[in-house]
Amino acid sequence: MSYKVKLPTFEGPFDLLVYLIEDAQMSIYDIQVSTITSQYLDYIDSMNEMNFNLSSEFMLLAAELIEIKSKMMLPKSDLDSDLLKVEDPRSDLVERLLAYKRCKHYSQLLKECQEDMEGVFEKPQEDISCYLDNPDEYLSLDIKEFAKAFSLFLHKKQKIEETARHYTMVERERETMENRMAYIRTAFEREEKSGNYEISIRDLVPNARDRFDVVVTFVSVLQMMRYRYLDATQRVTYGEITVKKGKKSFDEAPMEVLTDDQ
Numbered sequence: 001m002s003y004k005v006k007l008p009t010f011e012g013p014f015d016l017l018v019y020l021i022e023d024a025q026m027s028i029y030d031i032q033v034s035t036i037t038s039q040y041l042d043y044i045d046s047m048n049e050m051n052f053n054l055s056s057e058f059m060l061l062a063a064e065l066i067e068i069k070s071k072m073m074l075p076k077s078d079l080d081s082d083l084l085k086v087e088d089p090r091s092d093l094v095e096r097l098l099a100y101k102r103c104k105h106y107s108q109l110l111k112e113c114q115e116d117m118e119g120v121f122e123k124p125q126e127d128i129s130c131y132l133d134n135p136d137e138y139l140s141l142d143i144k145e146f147a148k149a150f151s152l153f154l155h156k157k158q159k160i161e162e163t164a165r166h167y168t169m170v171e172r173e174r175e176t177m178e179n180r181m182a183y184i185r186t187a188f189e190r191e192e193k194s195g196n197y198e199i200s201i202r203d204l205v206p207n208a209r210d211r212f213d214v215v216v217t218f219v220s221v222l223q224m225m226r227y228r229y230l231d232a233t234q235r236v237t238y239g240e241i242t243v244k245k246g247k248k249s250f251d252e253a254p255m256e257v258l259t260d261d262q
Contacts, residue, residue, distance in 0.1 A: 013061040014100040016043060021097075028097055031090055033072050037065040068093060175213060180220040184230075185250050201232070201241040 010016040020039050026032055044062055071089040141149070184204050191199055201221060207213045221243060224230040228246040 013058045014097065015104075016040065016058075017061065018097060018101060028101075029094060031094070033065065033069045033090060037062075037069045040065055064093065175216050177216060177220050177223065180216050181224060184217075184220060184224065188245060188250075198242045198244045201243055204243065 010019060017036070017040065020036050020043075021028060021031060024032070024035065024039075026036070041062060044058060047058075068089045183206070187199060187204060191197070201217065202208065204221065205214050205217045221230060221232065225232055225246065228248045229250060230243050231246045232241055232243050234241045
């Protein structure tokens, strides 16, 4: 049983042979066997020198090329070509090369299809027989019942519109980093009056239940630490973070300067 050997550039002997033919810009129907055989054998020798373990397929094709080359070197008959038709010794090799190129082309198409289908997800089929098997149902109403139902529908629609005019959905404005930095500055000024120069970062979050407020406070403290307006200390992992004033004073630059690069 033969096995497939993948070389640094070629996968099998026919891949190498097709490369040599295309590199020499030869027609596959008119192969210069002498030139191709020499190049093929040179490549085999170079692989042997590099201690590559070549499969028997490479050696078998080399033998076939040498055989074809020897047949091509035999003198041709002087008889009339119309009376004696001699088969080209390259014909069988040409057919095999064409079949190899077709297989390689189709394998490349299949590989591209596989790559395309890897990004496709299909929805499984659902059973909708319960909707198809049941017949349509029709309501049996006279004109008075229909008018009564339509009047009830208009009444409900009017009540909904009246309710919507009296109530408006209001979304709470999200806090900005500039406002939170101003809030932190005010908090430090207030604490300093009572002799407290360190504040827990938890006390700088107005609404600890709002995750957005927690994130805005944390990012604002990091930004102020970056410009040395604040210093932070955490004595143990996952422990309490305390914040105090840094080397720079809050009066050295307005708060909006801190977010110019945001």
